[in-house]
Amino acid sequence: MKSTLRSAVWIALLTGLAGCGGSSGDGPAMAAATVKGDAARGEQLYQQCAACHSLQQNGAGPMHCQLFGRPAGTVPDFEYSQAMRDSGLVWDAQTLDEFLTSPITYVSGTKMGFAGFSDAGDRADVIAYLHQANNDPATCPAS
Numbered sequence: 715m716k717s718t719l720r721s722a723v724w725i726a727l728l729t730g731l732a733g734c735g736g737s738s739g740d741g742p743a744m745a746a747a748t749v750k751g752d753a754a755r756g757e758q759l760y761q762q763c764a765a766c767h768s769l770q771q772n773g774a775g776p777m778h779c780q781l782f783g784r785p786a787g788t789v790p791d792f793e794y795s796q797a798m799r800d801s802g803l804v805w806d807a808q809t810l811d812e813f814l815t816s817p818i819t820y821v822s823g824t825k826m827g828f829a830g831f832s833d834a835g836d837r838a839d840v841i842a843y844l845h846q847a848n849n850d851p852a853t854c855p856a857s
């Protein structure tokens with residue numbers, strides 16, 4: 715029983731990694747951008763996001779599961795700004811890094827009331843945390 719469980723987790727991990735590197739054709743760059751952060755530290759920083767966001771449910775902000783590869787402004791049942799819907803962005807490590815530097819200037823007219831992280835290390839860490847959470851079926855079950 716125990717070993718069945720462990721191999722199930724292992725397979726989930728492997729599929730998660732394969733899905734991350736292989737899906738969009740920009741594999742190496744994206745992998746490099748996503749592994750450089752410290753996910754454990756990012757989890758602490760995510761407390762600042764958690765005022766409005768959670769992984770699995772919409773709140774003041776849209777849910778963050780299934781974030782990577784998602785076109786901006788497309789979570790069902792969330793009232794986005796027109797600016798976010800029209801942004802044409804697709805979320806990956808790079809667009810998240812640019813957005814989180816200064817949300818209100820990157821998506822002019824966004825209703826996300828968060829000043830951003832000026833520190834590149836903070837951004838890398840929170841993105842690493844989001845990436846790890848998205849690849850963990852315990853925090854983000856496949857929809």
Ligand code: HEC
Nearest residue numbers: 762763766774775776786787794795798824825826827828
């Ligand atoms: C004060 C509330 C608030 C805080 C704090 C906040 N957000 Fe947001 N966030 C929002 C709202 C509201 C939106 C929807 C924006 C829009 O429609 O213009 C949003 C949108 C987003 C999106 C786009 C999601 C999508 O589905 O297109 C991302 C990514 C995001 N936030 C990440 C973060 C991260 C990471 C943090 C912490 C560093 C954070 N947010 C902090 C309120 C917040």
